[in-house]
Amino acid sequence: MTARDRILNAVRAGLPTPRATPDAIAAEARALLDAPEARRPALAAPGLADSFCAKAAALGTTVARLPDLAALPEAVRGYLADHGLSATLALQPAPSLAVLDWSGIERHSAIAPDEPVALGLARWGIAESGSLVIHSGPDTPILLSFLPLHHIVVLHEDRLLPHLEDYAARTAGEAPPRNAILITGPSGTTDIEGSYVRGAHGPGFLHVILIAPEARPAD
Amino acid sequence: MSHATTRAPFKARADAALADRTLKLAIDRTTGTAEAKRAAALSAFPEFEAARARGKAIKDHVIAHLDHYLEEFERNAIASGARVHWAADDAEARAIVTRICLEADARLVTRAKSMLGEEIGLPHALADAGIERVETDLAEHIIQLAGEAPSHIIWPAMHRTREQVADLFRTGHHPPPAAEDPASMVQSARRELRAKFLGADVGISGANFLVADTGATCTVTNEGNAELTTTPPRIHIVTAGIEKLVPSTAHAFALLRLLVRSATGGEMTQYTTFHCGPKRPGDADGPEEMHIVLVDNGRSRMLADEFRAMLRCIRCGACMNHCVVYRQIGGHAYGGTYPGPMGAVLTPVLDGLAAARDLPHACTMNGRCAEVCPVGIPLPTLLRAWRARSWREGREPGAVRAGLSLWARLATRPRLYRLASRIGVRGLRLFGRGGWIARLPLAGGWTAHRDLPRPEGRTFMEQYRAWQARKGAGR
Numbered sequence: 001m002t003a004r005d006r007i008l009n010a011v012r013a014g015l016p017t018p019r020a021t022p023d024a025i026a027a028e029a030r031a032l033l034d035a036p037e038a039r040r041p042a043l044a045a046p047g048l049a050d051s052f053c054a055k056a057a058a059l060g061t062t063v064a065r066l067p068d069l070a071a072l073p074e075a076v077r078g079y080l081a082d083h084g085l086s087a088t089l090a091l092q093p094a095p096s097l098a099v100l101d102w103s104g105i106e107r108h109s110a111i112a113p114d115e116p117v118a119l120g121l122a123r124w125g126i127a128e129s130g131s132l133v134i135h136s137g138p139d140t141p142i143l144l145s146f147l148p149l150h151h152i153v154v155l156h157e158d159r160l161l162p163h164l165e166d167y168a169a170r171t172a173g174e175a176p177p178r179n180a181i182l183i184t185g186p187s188g189t190t191d192i193e194g195s196y197v198r199g200a201h202g203p204g205f206l207h208v209i210l211i212a213p214e215a216r217p218a219d
Numbered sequence: 220m221s222h223a224t225t226r227a228p229f230k231a232r233a234d235a236a237l238a239d240r241t242l243k244l245a246i247d248r249t250t251g252t253a254e255a256k257r258a259a260a261l262s263a264f265p266e267f268e269a270a271r272a273r274g275k276a277i278k279d280h281v282i283a284h285l286d287h288y289l290e291e292f293e294r295n296a297i298a299s300g301a302r303v304h305w306a307a308d309d310a311e312a313r314a315i316v317t318r319i320c321l322e323a324d325a326r327l328v329t330r331a332k333s334m335l336g337e338e339i340g341l342p343h344a345l346a347d348a349g350i351e352r353v354e355t356d357l358a359e360h361i362i363q364l365a366g367e368a369p370s371h372i373i374w375p376a377m378h379r380t381r382e383q384v385a386d387l388f389r390t391g392h393h394p395p396p397a398a399e400d401p402a403s404m405v406q407s408a409r410r411e412l413r414a415k416f417l418g419a420d421v422g423i424s425g426a427n428f429l430v431a432d433t434g435a436t437c438t439v440t441n442e443g444n445a446e447l448t449t450t451p452p453r454i455h456i457v458t459a460g461i462e463k464l465v466p467s468t469a470h471a472f473a474l475l476r477l478l479v480r481s482a483t484g485g486e487m488t489q490y491t492t493f494h495c496g497p498k499r500p501g502d503a504d505g506p507e508e509m510h511i512v513l514v515d516n517g518r519s520r521m522l523a524d525e526f527r528a529m530l531r532c533i534r535c536g537a538c539m540n541h542c543v544v545y546r547q548i549g550g551h552a553y554g555g556t557y558p559g560p561m562g563a564v565l566t567p568v569l570d571g572l573a574a575a576r577d578l579p580h581a582c583t584m585n586g587r588c589a590e591v592c593p594v595g596i597p598l599p600t601l602l603r604a605w606r607a608r609s610w611r612e613g614r615e616p617g618a619v620r621a622g623l624s625l626w627a628r629l630a631t632r633p634r635l636y637r638l639a640s641r642i643g644v645r646g647l648r649l650f651g652r653g654g655w656i657a658r659l660p661l662a663g664g665w666t667a668h669r670d671l672p673r674p675e676g677r678t679f680m681e682q683y684r685a686w687q688a689r690k691g692a693g694r
């Protein structure tokens with residue numbers, strides 16, 4: 001008998017018979033998710049963006065808000081200058097970023113082991129926790145979020161979701177990527193005497209640039 | 220048999236720990252912070268009680284349908300391109316992981332902290348196979364340099380003070396840290412481990428959750444070491460206990476809210492990552508192979524007996540942070556992979572009651588662990604169940620059996636019992652000084668490390684009678 005059969009048999013031996021049908025199990029599992037508002041924290045502020053910003057700031061993430069994506073390169077130049085960093089950037093190879101005017105900044109897509117700064121896009125943001133969601137893919141290397149010392153993340157305000165469950169609901173039924181990552185604050189550790197230190201292995205600086213929703217033309 | 224089991228008897232290990240002042244200092248520094256931060260996180264989350272009840276229900280649901288969820292998970296993990304292996308015990312799990320590494324000609328393996336990896340003795344197995352293992356979690360890195368086992372499930376190096384860590388890094392890092400404050404030492408570890416992350420052939424992680432409806436495994440870390448372990452190497456291996464299943468991502472989130480607050484007092488870990496299969500065609504990075512090893516190792520046995528509730532455990536460590544015994548003796552004295560109250564329940568399952576009989580006794584039954592457990596595990600009840608089983612199996616030493624029989628004979632004869640207590644209470648006063656008894660003949664085990672309050676001079680029953688008489692007179 002294979003280990004698989006031995007384990008499943010042993011598990012079944014400890015459970016009552018007859019076993020519930022898959023439909024009954026699924027219904028029970030769904031019921032365990034009902035009325036989530038009674039079991040999760042309320043948002044930190046009335047609006048999604050304000051709540052996201054409050055939570056992110058509490059974790060040491062810095063947040064800047066821009067009117068549109070075109071303003072991004074200027075804001076990045078400012079960030080690099082403020083931190084005394086040279087004008088070089090590992091840039092996520094995403095079409096919406098490639099078309100911007102990056103003059104004055106050297107860009108590359110390969111991420112060096114000691115990359116000072118990298119910039120990428122978040123797929124979603126979560127207002128409840130100030131988290132950024134990133135999915136791996138052809139133009140989204142995972143290491144872009146982990147190797148640099150400074151991680152700059154662009155998040156469109158209309159990609160903000162209120163709660164963790166809303167992200168789960170958005171992606172339910174989709175084919176999952178190799179990695180779905182929720183990033184909540186800069187890398188940190190409390191492994192030496194419980195005292196908090198930033199920048200353990202991942203980025204020591206997390207900077208979110210929140211892009212306002214596109215202004216709709218007036219009717 | 221867990222590799223971490225130390226051979227010296229528990230009492231000797233506990234005595235040594237109690238005599239170690241530095242250890243006490245190190246434990247207090249971290250558990251104190253952990254307790255305060257958890258309390259603050261809970262006061263900011265008034266829904267915690269409701270969330271805890273639901274978390275418990277989710278785990279109970281999964282356990283009641285574990286066969287169904289294991290098969291669903293396996294199906295979806297295979298569909299995502301992962302390979303699923305099953306290990307009935309620790310030896311099988313070790314064999315599967317080393318075989319994958321050897322077949323891949325792996326020379327360097329990076330590992331992201333996983334208590335299950337410790338439970339199955341993975342560090343030793345890799346060493347025996349001649350494979351270099353690099354622990355990437357900062358605390359695991361510290362204890363790897365020290366050649367030690369973890370002493371806590373969340374802070375494995377909790378027993379080390381910053382001064383001791385500085386000593387380890389000074390000789391273990393090339394170049395040594397620039398300074399010996401925690402920030403400089405963390406910097407130094409970051410530099411030291413960077414090349415290892417990128418040069419590894421295999422990355423091994425555990426899983427906090429196995430998501431049945433996607434086939435994904437989920438890890439949570441604050442350092443970012445898990446993703447640096449699981450992304451660059453050609454092969455990613457996950458080892459996980461079969462109780463880690465959840466029906467869906469949303470269920471994982473419901474448990475995550477409980478886990479993080481209970482473990483570190485945070486609201487979310489910095490990195491919550493779902494790993495689903497190997498890298499997809501066209502992906503910018505990621506491993507070419509993903510293997511998932513599902514480990515039973517005693518869990519199906521727990522399912523069938525009175526320890527089933529223990530399968531709810533999400534390994535948050537709150538029970539040990541709040542345990543008066545753990546805070547005195549630390550994790551190593553327990554001698555198993557898992558310390559504290561949850562370890563005292565689990566170690567007899569893993570190592571056998573004969574080897575771990577003392578652990579369920581190392582408990583004051585104050586109930587703090589059950590109070591803080593985010594999935595409502597009745598830890599004192601389970602510890603008592605081990606004591607009862609030990610008694611039934613005749614494992615209690617003769618002196619204990621004789622003492623308890625004598626006590627039972629007295630306790631069933633109220634007049635005799637009261638007489639004995641009257642004598643006892645008055646006798647005990649002779650040994651006290653001020654309000655406390657610091658030394659007692661034949662009870663050195665009790666008084667060596669703590670004082671006993673000096674009795675009032677009269678038994679409870681005597682005082683109660685007197686009070687009743689006064690009340691009657693005053694009417």
Ligand code: SF4
Pocket residue numbers: 481531532533534535536537538539561588591592593594595596598
């Ligand atoms: S027994 Fe409860 S408190 Fe202890 S580690 Fe497990 S879940 Fe946490």
